[in-house]
Amino acid sequence: MAGFIEKKALKKFSPGEIICLEGDAGNSMFIIKSGQVEVYNTVDRREIRLAKLGPGEIFGEMSLIDGRPRSATVRAITDVECVEITRAMFDKILAGSPNWLGVFMNVLVERLRIADKKQRVTDSVEIGKKTVYLISLMLEKEEKTTGIIYKQSWKKLVEDISFLLDIPPSQVSGILSKLIFTPLAESEFNYKDGKTFIVKDWERFLKFTRFCKERYLKNITKGIIEEFEVKSEKEVKFLKFINEILKEQARANDIEMEYMNSKCSEILNEDISKYEKVISELVKSGILKKAVRDDGGKYILVDLELFDIKFQKYVDIELFENILKKFEN
Incomplete structure (x- = not known):
């Protein structure tokens, strides 16, 4: 042979x-x-x-x-x-050869193709993170058109990032296009400047940049900085629940325990007792405070400023994670 x-x-x-x-x-x-x-x-x-x-x-x-x-x-x-x-x-x-050998080889090849596809997805997400980081560096060098709005020529961003990362221009343009369909960025077109990439909420965009960098470093060091740490999914779930009640009450910050318990059963399909540990942690941090009225009725006081900081953190993390998922395709 x-x-x-x-x-x-x-x-x-x-x-x-x-x-x-x-x-x-x-x-x-x-x-x-x-x-x-x-x-x-x-x-x-x-x-x-x-x-x-x-x-x-x-x-x-x-x-x-x-x-x-x-x-x-x-x-x-x-x-x-x-x-x-x-x-x-x-x-x-x-x-x-034995019949099983052909079956085995087909299974092996299928797994190799799946592994290759996953690697390509991972590479796409990593390139997306690096692109966001470069956008922030390039926009920072530009003069703001107003106090908070940052603009840059779409063509210039695509050309420069394509060169720096050694990737096709269409890949950079695709990432920019995904970003403008999020709350972080938008685009506009005029005959003088052509298409431009715009960031209005600069602080939030910078936060996303830090998030991308942290997620990249996480793969190396396995650590998460406190800014993007999620203590528990249960805490996130409970904060979303509290936010719904606050919206119902036009942001009135006192919530009757009896009402909270009934809403917990209605919205979360659970008894409020299941969240005692979460409530205790939020009380320790000053976000919630247990109180009793003169008539003996129990209620919760919400420190709206501290609550908003904590809740917005999780809102941003959820948004950022969803944007990274967009980079997979």
Whole structure:
């Protein structure tokens, strides 16, 4: 078999020659005997290198096994000699193997494709975080058009960030487009300046920038700074519940315990006793205060200033997490 492969399956490629093309049918795999190849994707007519392979390494195996189109282009860097394993040869080899081996290989390839997809999603989110950070640095250098509004040419942002991160302009433009459909940014167009990227709430945008940086560092250090720490999902749930009652009462800050208990059953489908620990923590922090009226009726006093700070923190974290999810696509 080895001699047959050497004679019948050896292929030679010159520098710059395409060996397999992204999107084509995958009817063979290759084992590099000598030379080097590069693996890349093309985005906006721009090549993004994924890997460089040399002697003993293989490529094209996933498409051969599962029959899906090629996921990348492979091009010879030097003079290359490859052993090409065609589908007919591969099927012949499998025919002499146990049936479970073919099933196993298909499962393995599927897992590799899923892992590759997850990595691409992760890469997209990380690029989104870095783009936000660069936007903040670039806007900070610009003169404010008013006391709080920051503007920058859309074209300039795209060109500069594309250059700094070495990513396609369309990817940067896509991130900007996702940001303007959030409360953090917007865009406008005029004939003098063209399309512009605008940030009106600069402090909140900077907070999002810090959030992006913190989430990036979290993957390295595993720590979370207090500004973006969520003590418990139960606390978040209870604060949202209190906020609903405050809105009902036109922000009147005294809430009858009996009423709170009935609303808790209605809105959260739970008894207020389930939140005693959360209430105790909020009392310790000064956000809530337990009190008793002259007639013996129990109620809760809400320090609106402290409550708003705490509640807004969680509102922002939820918003920021949702924006990062937008970067996945």
